[in-house]
Amino acid sequence: MNEDTNRQICRNNQRSLNTSIQQYLLDNNKDPTSSEDLVGTGTNALKAIPECPSGKDPYIWIPAQSGQLPTVSCPNRKDHRLL
Numbered sequence: 001m002n003e004d005t006n007r008q009i010c011r012n013n014q015r016s017l018n019t020s021i022q023q024y025l026l027d028n029n030k031d032p033t034s035s036e037d038l039v040g041t042g043t044n045a046l047k048a049i050p051e052c053p054s055g056k057d058p059y060i061w062i063p064a065q066s067g068q069l070p071t072v073s074c075p076n077r078k079d080h081r082l083l
Contacts, residue, residue: 055077
């Protein structure tokens with residue numbers, strides 16, 4: 001795959017993880033504490049944590065701060081980060 005495709009896949013993975021974070025909060029009435037909380041059963045649970053196709057490092061978990069939801073970010077390439 002070319003890098004443009006990898007970037008799009010990575011950004012879609014991050015969006016999927018962020019959607020799962022929001023759904024986890026709705027289903028459990030609390031924030032998830034790690035990406036592992038998003039795997040399993042539930043309305044929008046993931047079968048597995050997706051990986052960036054351009055690197056080997058897992059997505060970085062960014063804990064909730066000041067009323068915001070937790071989120072994830074790609075550590076492999078800066079141009080993969082969601083804006």
